[in-house]
Amino acid sequence: MRNKRIAVALLVLLMIGALAFPAFARGPKCIYCKDGELKFVDVTYTRWETEGFPKCPINPNYTDKEQTRWAHRTWRCNDCGAAEVISSLETRVLCGH
Numbered sequence: 001m002r003n004k005r006i007a008v009a010l011l012v013l014l015m016i017g018a019l020a021f022p023a024f025a026r027g028p029k030c031i032y033c034k035d036g037e038l039k040f041v042d043v044t045y046t047r048w049e050t051e052g053f054p055k056c057p058i059n060p061n062y063t064d065k066e067q068t069r070w071a072h073r074t075w076r077c078n079d080c081g082a083a084e085v086i087s088s089l090e091t092r093v094l095c096g097h
């Protein structure tokens with residue numbers, strides 16, 4: 001019971017926070033129309049491709065695998081329906097040591 005009240009209080013605080021900082025509550029603005037707001041629709045990833053073999057930070061006798069992939073995120077305007085794809089490069093280092 002007590003925990004539930006705390007959770008509700010936290011939720012109210014979060015809502016107040018979202019109202020106080022509208023930039024965090026709203027998605028990116030549409031560039032094609034005035035009032036539209038972009039909503040996240042979908043993401044697709046390319047395969048991880050190995051780009052390099054950096055020295056392992058745990059055991060310098062080994063090498064790790066540095067990999068990159070592209071993430072293509074589709075956003076759609078909730079007003080005019082225009083879609084925008086925003087791509088970003090993601091990297092990871094694989095270490096099994």
Ligand SMILES: [Zn+2]
Nearest residue numbers: 030036077080
């Ligand atoms: Zn729009």
Ligand SMILES: [Zn+2]
Nearest residue numbers: 056064095097
């Ligand atoms: Zn390693």
